[in-house]
Amino acid sequence: MVVSNMPDGTLGVSLIDPHGSHLADAVPKLKGLAHFARAHGDPFVRLESIAEVDGVLRVLDLQREDVRDGVESFTGAQATPLYEGPATARYS
Numbered sequence: 001m002v003v004s005n006m007p008d009g010t011l012g013v014s015l016i017d018p019h020g021s022h023l024a025d026a027v028p029k030l031k032g033l034a035h036f037a038r039a040h041g042d043p044f045v046r047l048e049s050i051a052e053v054d055g056v057l058r059v060l061d062l063q064r065e066d067v068r069d070g071v072e073s074f075t076g077a078q079a080t081p082l083y084e085g086p087a088t089a090r091y092s
Contacts, residue, residue, distance in 0.1 A: 004045065021082070034068045038065075048060060059090070
């Protein structure tokens with residue numbers, strides 16, 4: 001969790017999940033985060049999951065409905081393909 005000062009003087013909260021896409025529980029955890037983002041994501045500045053793929057940090061922006069849909073409908077055993085798809089970007 002990251003707390004930052006917003007331009008209007010309020011505090012903003014971001015949830016940035018460093019995700020091990022190769023771990024056995026990666027897909028269920030990512031689906032849980034997507035579900036959380038769908039239900040409670042509006043107040044967050046950023047709600048993202050990050051994983052290293054081929055030496056590059058990739059990010060899933062779980063505030064995007066298409067990304068949440070893709071995660072929730074994913075049926076693979078490892079999460080790595082989710083971070084390689086068109087809905088991801090290099091993390092910055």
